Each structure stands twice: as C-alpha cells, then as structure tokens.
Amino acid sequence: MHILVIGAGATGGYIGARLAQAGRDVTFLVRPRRADQLAERGLRIRRPDGAVERVDVRTVVRERLDEPFDIVLLAVKAYALPAAIKDFAKAVGPRTTVIPFLNGLGHIDALVAAFGPANVYGGVLYLATALGDDGDIGWLGGKEEMRYGPLTDGDDDRARQVHEALSGAGFPAELSGTIEADMWEKWVFLASLTTVTCLTRGTIGDVNAVPGGKEFATAAGEEATAVATAAGFPPRPEAAQRLLGTLTAPGAPTTSSVYRDLRQGRSLENDAIIGDLVRRARKLDVATPLLTATDVNLAVYQASVA
Ligand SMILES: NC(=O)C1=CN([C@@H]2O[C@H](COP(=O)(O)OP(=O)(O)OC[C@H]3O[C@@H](n4cnc5c(N)ncnc54)[C@H](OP(=O)(O)O)[C@@H]3O)[C@@H](O)[C@H]2O)C=CC1
Ligand SMILES: CC(C)(CO)C(=O)C(=O)O
Missing domain, CATH: 3.40.50.720 (NAD(P)-binding Rossmann-like Domain)
Incomplete structure (x- = not known):
C-alpha cells in the first residue's frame, strides 16, 4: 500500500x-x-x-x-x-x-x-x-x-x-466500528483540556495545585460533555473516566496542542476546537460559559497574531 x-x-x-x-x-x-x-x-x-x-x-x-x-x-x-x-x-x-x-x-x-x-x-x-x-x-x-x-x-x-x-x-x-463516537469523545477531551490550560495559561498539574482548580477543570469537562450528549454522542464510560482522570491529575504536565501553540506565539485552531463546539452548543440550547470564555479569549489572541 x-x-x-x-x-x-x-x-x-x-x-x-x-x-x-x-x-x-x-x-x-x-x-x-x-x-x-x-x-x-x-x-x-x-x-x-x-x-x-x-x-x-x-x-x-x-x-x-x-x-x-x-x-x-x-x-x-x-x-x-x-x-x-x-x-x-x-x-x-x-x-x-x-x-x-x-x-x-x-x-x-x-x-x-x-x-x-x-x-x-x-x-x-x-x-x-x-x-x-x-x-x-x-x-x-x-x-x-x-x-x-x-x-x-x-x-x-x-x-x-x-x-x-x-x-x-x-x-x-x-x-x-464507532469512529464518529470516537471523534466526539476526542473532541470533548481536547476542548476541555484546551479550556483548562488556555484560560489559566497553566498545565493540568498547575491548575489542580491551586484552590478551586480541580472544580474548575471538572466543570470544563462537564460543559463539553453536555454539548456532545445533546448532539447525540454522550461519551461512553471509559472515555468519561479518562476525561475526568486527565483533567484532575495532580502534578500532571499535560497540556493541549492549542496551549502549546499559544505559548509558542503561533496561530491557533481555536475556531475548529472551541468555536465550532460553542456554535453547536448554542443551536442545541446548551449553556457553555467556560467554553465561551475560552472562545473569546483565544479569538482575541488569534486576532493579534493573524
Ligand atoms: N500535536 C499534537 O499533539 C496533536 C495534534 N492533533 C491534530 O493534528 C493536526 C495537525 O497538528 P500538528 O501535527 O500538531 O500540526 P503541525 O503544525 O505541527 O504540523 C502541520 C504540518 O502540516 C504542514 N502543512 C500544512 N499545509 C500543508 C500543505 N498544503 N502541504 C504540505 N504540508 C502542509 C505544515 O508545514 P509547513 O511548515 O509547510 O507549514 C506543518 O509541518 C491538528 O488538527 C491537531 O489538532 C491531534 C493529536 C495530537
Ligand atoms: C491528545 C492531545 C491532548 C495531546 O496533546 C491532543 O490531541 C492535542 O493536544 O491536540
């Protein structure tokens, strides 16, 4: 091949x-x-x-x-x-x-x-x-x-x-055999990770080390999960567990590629990863205050590098 x-x-x-x-x-x-x-x-x-x-x-x-x-x-x-x-x-x-x-x-x-x-x-x-x-x-x-x-x-x-x-x-x-569900799960994972790391400009470990960090990270995961669920693709138990485990891991150096691009002063995929999810949430009548804040935050950054 x-x-x-x-x-x-x-x-x-x-x-x-x-x-x-x-x-x-x-x-x-x-x-x-x-x-x-x-x-x-x-x-x-x-x-x-x-x-x-x-x-x-x-x-x-x-x-x-x-x-x-x-x-x-x-x-x-x-x-x-x-x-x-x-x-x-x-x-x-x-x-x-x-x-x-x-x-x-x-x-x-x-x-x-x-x-x-x-x-x-x-x-x-x-x-x-x-x-x-x-x-x-x-x-x-x-x-x-x-x-x-x-x-x-x-x-x-x-x-x-x-x-x-x-x-x-x-x-x-x-x-x-379930690639659409797999893609939704990955999207929820990455949108949550992007929200947590980009809004705080920190790693998962940094966020979980401060008061309220774990609750904030959990809430970001719940928001993205709610959008996928309303779209008909609720993350399956294994994916939900992986998401929560990743977002709340103490000391983890984990970041999202969007955050790494941001730190390097590069252009971002903010619209494909966060903007698109926020637009779908609006159509589905799902409230996404954290994702929306990330969307605006990253759009402002993106306008400065474009
Ligand atoms: N990085 C990660 O950890 C992960 C990223 N992803 C996803 O994978 C995708 C790719 O990301 P990533 O690999 O990080 O991106 P990079 O920016 O590291 O790599 C993209 C590459 O594509 C090249 N390219 C762009 N357009 C063309 C073209 N028309 N012809 C030939 N080459 C081209 C760029 O080359 P040039 O130098 O010429 O611009 C660049 O080298 C993204 O959607 C990302 O979200 C998924 C999982 C993990
Ligand atoms: C898997 C993960 C989170 C790796 O960084 C990713 O897909 C990304 O950051 O784009």
Missing part, C-alpha cells in the same frame, strides 16, 4: 516516521522549506529522555504529485485544510482512503464534499508531540493511540487492507 502523509509536522511527521521505520511505503507531501529541511537534517524525533532519532524519509512537493496513493493520512492544522485539499487532490483516486487526524469534526464535511463519503474515514489520534522552530518533533511521552474507521457501511476488504497497512508499526492502531 502506498501511503502519503500530508504534513511532516508534529503528528504527521511522528506517525509517518514510525510507519517508515516499520518498512511501510511512506511519502510525505511537504512544502519546499520543509522538503529542504528534511533533505538536510532528516526527520528528527526528540524522545522524552532527550535522545534524537533521525529517520530518512521520502518527500514530494505538490507540483510533482501526479498519481493516486492507496492511503492519505492528513495531519495539517484546521486553518491549513482548504489549501491542503487542493494540494493533495491529485493523490486521491477512486480507491484512495483519506484518513484525517485533525481534532474536532468540521473537517469531515469538507473532505466528504471534496472526495466522497466512501473515500473518507474518520480518525483520532491521542499523541502528544510538538514541532520545534528547528523542525525537530518533540515527543512528549504519555499514552499513544490511533483509531480510524469508515463513516459509511460497506467495503470491509478496504478496511482490512487499510488496517493491515497502518497497524503493527510501533504505536497502537485500531480499526474502529
């Missing part, structure tokens, strides 16, 4: 490198600056203990993309999605499976509109990585988990082939 990874950033770079290390046929669609960087330095992953792994990877720029791949793994930020769809369109043929790992749910509509419902899977990724200014990928450790699955019923053969290509490559990969 020929796999094309769109974006050699924090997540795409990490997953693609692991797949390449496992001997899978992986190419990265990159832009010229990243192509030069990868040719010169290789794809570098800095492990939690500080050691650096160098992986030599194959890259292509959009002008050279002229045939369909079997699998497209999409790992760009939400604000880069419209341009990315145009850039990788030539890599999508009638049998290509596009698997996005963006957070939120808004991107699914755009991908289905571009490539059709049978060619787009849902995907979720629990993985804490960050792209440094030098192009190195910092792997922050913690539990890793990747899930993907069809959004429509049907082609079991294709699902089996996709799973064969992505599993057994050094990180847990699961073919899911």
Whole structure:
C-alpha cells in the first residue's frame, strides 16, 4: 500500500516516521522549506529522555504529485485544510482512503464534499508531540493511540487492507466500528483540556495545585460533555473516566496542542476546537460559559497574531 502523509509536522511527521521505520511505503507531501529541511537534517524525533532519532524519509512537493496513493493520512492544522485539499487532490483516486487526524469534526464535511463519503474515514489520534522552530518533533511521552474507521457501511476488504497497512508499526492502531463516537469523545477531551490550560495559561498539574482548580477543570469537562450528549454522542464510560482522570491529575504536565501553540506565539485552531463546539452548543440550547470564555479569549489572541 502506498501511503502519503500530508504534513511532516508534529503528528504527521511522528506517525509517518514510525510507519517508515516499520518498512511501510511512506511519502510525505511537504512544502519546499520543509522538503529542504528534511533533505538536510532528516526527520528528527526528540524522545522524552532527550535522545534524537533521525529517520530518512521520502518527500514530494505538490507540483510533482501526479498519481493516486492507496492511503492519505492528513495531519495539517484546521486553518491549513482548504489549501491542503487542493494540494493533495491529485493523490486521491477512486480507491484512495483519506484518513484525517485533525481534532474536532468540521473537517469531515469538507473532505466528504471534496472526495466522497466512501473515500473518507474518520480518525483520532491521542499523541502528544510538538514541532520545534528547528523542525525537530518533540515527543512528549504519555499514552499513544490511533483509531480510524469508515463513516459509511460497506467495503470491509478496504478496511482490512487499510488496517493491515497502518497497524503493527510501533504505536497502537485500531480499526474502529464507532469512529464518529470516537471523534466526539476526542473532541470533548481536547476542548476541555484546551479550556483548562488556555484560560489559566497553566498545565493540568498547575491548575489542580491551586484552590478551586480541580472544580474548575471538572466543570470544563462537564460543559463539553453536555454539548456532545445533546448532539447525540454522550461519551461512553471509559472515555468519561479518562476525561475526568486527565483533567484532575495532580502534578500532571499535560497540556493541549492549542496551549502549546499559544505559548509558542503561533496561530491557533481555536475556531475548529472551541468555536465550532460553542456554535453547536448554542443551536442545541446548551449553556457553555467556560467554553465561551475560552472562545473569546483565544479569538482575541488569534486576532493579534493573524
Ligand atoms: N500535536 C499534537 O499533539 C496533536 C495534534 N492533533 C491534530 O493534528 C493536526 C495537525 O497538528 P500538528 O501535527 O500538531 O500540526 P503541525 O503544525 O505541527 O504540523 C502541520 C504540518 O502540516 C504542514 N502543512 C500544512 N499545509 C500543508 C500543505 N498544503 N502541504 C504540505 N504540508 C502542509 C505544515 O508545514 P509547513 O511548515 O509547510 O507549514 C506543518 O509541518 C491538528 O488538527 C491537531 O489538532 C491531534 C493529536 C495530537
Ligand atoms: C491528545 C492531545 C491532548 C495531546 O496533546 C491532543 O490531541 C492535542 O493536544 O491536540
């Protein structure tokens, strides 16, 4: 199976490198600056203990993309999605499976509109990585988990082939029969984590160390859960437990990628992760004072970096 990874950033770079290390046929669609960087330095992953792994990877720029791949793994930020769809369109043929790992749910509509419902899977990724200014990928450790699955019923053969290509490559990969529910659970998880860390400008450990912190973090989780529940996707017990455990873990260095981007002065995915959830809450008549405060807070920041 020929796999094309769109974006050699924090997540795409990490997953693609692991797949390449496992001997899978992986190419990265990159832009010229990243192509030069990868040719010169290789794809570098800095492990939690500080050691650096160098992986030599194959890259292509959009002008050279002229045939369909079997699998497209999409790992760009939400604000880069419209341009990315145009850039990788030539890599999508009638049998290509596009698997996005963006957070939120808004991107699914755009991908289905571009490539059709049978060619787009849902995907979720629990993985804490960050792209440094030098192009190195910092792997922050913690539990890793990747899930993907069809959004429509049907082609079991294709699902089996996709799973064969992505599993057994050094990180847990699961073919899911409930990918929409998985995506909602991840969204609730990330929106809560983003609210807690971005509003306080602290880690989960920092928040839980001060009076009222645990109650605030719990309330943020409850708000996001209420939106998902009203939308018909209440987090299942395991996800609810993971959410509460993560938000209230004493001393945990846990942050959200939105918070890490904020700290680095970068553009944020605030609208896809918080804004979209707040808009859905309004339509569903669910009160979300904490999410709304985060939405406004991050929108003000975003206006200053745009
Ligand atoms: N970081 C994390 O811990 C996690 C992130 N996610 C989600 O994954 C998605 C990706 O995030 P993340 O990996 O952190 O983002 P990064 O910013 O680290 O990486 C995105 C990469 O995509 C590249 N890119 C953007 N547009 C294109 C294009 N048209 N063609 C080629 N390359 C392109 C960028 O390259 P360039 O340098 O050229 O701009 C950049 O290297 C987000 O939706 C995020 O929410 C999910 C789970 C965990
Ligand atoms: C899993 C988690 C919370 C890792 O940081 C994430 O998805 C994100 O921050 O975007």
